[in-house]
């Protein structure tokens with residue numbers, strides 16, 4: 001049996017380091033907003049190449065707090081990709097803003113910059129590109145439009161730890177980025193965790209306040225803030241794992257190459273292979289017109305898969321007011337995508353077996 005993802009296996013190589021980090025926090029007697037959070041913030045800012053990193057409780061909060069910190073007029077519009085994980089969109093509505101859905105490029109599954117301009121109105125204040133599956137969005141045209149129309153750009157980098165766009169790391173491509181260190185992400189904690197990266201000192205300071213009751217100085221509350229702190233324990237664990245992220249991403253890239261060259265089934269649509277070593281390969285997502293049949297077949301052969309995601313956010317009950325929209329490309333992607341196992345714990349032999357299985361699937365139609 002090859003599981004889609006076994007988090008215990010992912011963390012196994014780090015077991016000793018994680019135990020030491022946990023012991024250190026335990027013995028320090030200091031559990032919230034201390035040295036561990038500060039240390040991790042500094043190393044993650046270094047990693048991304050940004051001036052600031054602010055640890056928060058999770059990825060959804062990271063995005064939401066940035067949108068709140070920008071203090072946009074109520075019901076301002078934020079451009080989001082129509083196909084994404086729902087958290088990207090929840091951040092917009094939780095901040096009291098309005099999502100405007102833009103279709104993806106069917107080849108990359110990423111927001112299509114060519115379709116953004118038509119979605120911009122006098123109410124638009126921000127664009128929220130999601131580096132879905134670990135590949136950076138096509139940022140140059142997005143940044144150009146943002147500059148032209150004076151919009152903020154908030155990267156949802158929750159799937160793109162270490163991904164590169166034209167030599168720059170994700171998280172350093174717009175005005176701010178929201179990160180998640182949910183256990184299954186390329187850099188994962190042993191619980192919930194998140195961060196904001198930015199080069200804007202004023203925004204950074206606001207987020208620092210907003211994550212902690214709107215306060216920078218004890219018992220002085222400047223804003224109506226949240227409690228959204230990254231805790232010392234998770235920060236220490238993240239610091240222990242961060243030095244290995246690049247090597248783990250390299251391993252993901254090797255496995256992705258193996259899939260890209262090995263899968264020959266003509267009914268399978270592979271992800272783009274033009275920037276394999278810039279991509280963080282959080283997920284290896286293929287498309288097949290009979291995705292559910294392929295999934296059941298792989299399951300029979302002992303191969304776990306997952307669907308990212310079965311339903312587009314605008315078709316969820318939570319967003320029923322948008323369900324009549326016509327977003328056919330997003331719909332089609334949500335029907336056809338299937339994620340193959342791809343993680344640093346996977347062996348070459350396992351990937352060969354998965355490739356062989358896919359190549360044998362419905363060979364004769």
Ligand SMILES: *Cc1c(COP(=O)(O)O)cnc(C)c1O
Nearest residue numbers: 058059060085087088158180182
């Ligand atoms: C995981 C994820 C989030 C949310 O992160 P949490 O830490 O689970 O809140 C947001 N956007 C995307 C694209 C994600 O994959």
